[in-house]
Amino acid sequence: MKLRHLLAGFAFVSAAASAHTVWVMPSQYTLSSDNTWIEVTVTAGNMTFVVDKPVSADNLKLFGPDGKQQTIASHYQGKRQSLAEALLKTDGTYRLELSGAPRxxxxxxxxxxxxxxxxxxxxxxxxxxxxxxxxxTMQVVGKALAFVTVNGPTDAPLKATGHGLEVTLSKHPADIVEKEPVTFTFTLDGKPVPKLEVTLSHGGELYRNDPGRQHLVTDAKGKLTLTPSVAGRYLLETGLQGKADGIKADRRRDNLTLTFEVGLQ
Structure with a gap:
């Protein structure tokens, strides 16, 4: 096995699922009442939003509107996907993050x-x-994200931490609508990532002759701007390799996926 064949999803999943893209998808991205339960799908697949391999939800985290971690009420791993449930008690934006220690x-x-x-x-x-x-030796770190907003949007869970591969948006995820541009900024340990290859896809790929995937590249400031053509659920995925600290690993691989919803105009 050559290093270039390193499977991007390894940081999240068992070897059986590692050839697939991992994502986190909530049952709803926007809610109009508090004290509401959501269900979260955690899975991996070759086609966008077509479940294929189970991914453990043990490392699924929920951060509340204040940025503090909250409790995932329950989770279950099936043969094709994992399901988790969480109670969103207050108004604001919540961050769902599947991540763990480096592998x-x-x-x-x-x-x-x-x-x-x-x-x-x-x-x-x-x-x-x-x-x-x-x-x-290769160090692999992966992160799968989604944001859920109850009533009004808040910003605390959206802020970058300065650690690992991260993405920030020019507008709140709850405000993304079709035919309007949105800019994504990618950073690695707080620094912009230029020339980063990013793939954007959306639901329904199974029913299209043309998958409709966009292959994009960030500019010198780590930014890319896109205009979603239709409403629906989207998957953004990216990753990069580089030198590690040399102590625990020679090389590092950072992977990131984000699911988000695009609303109607």
């Missing part, structure tokens, strides 16, 4: 055979065979 894979070659260990650089030293060659 590590150490790749090496033994003779003519390529192998890997699910260990960081330091841990792998004791496990590597003496004749191992072409040793390299």
């Amino acid at each position: 590590y894979m150490t790749f090496y070659k033994e003779g003519d055979e390529r192998k890997r260990l699910f260990l960081d650089k330091q841990q792998a030293k004791a496990k590597l065979p003496k004749d191992a060659t072409e040793v390299q």
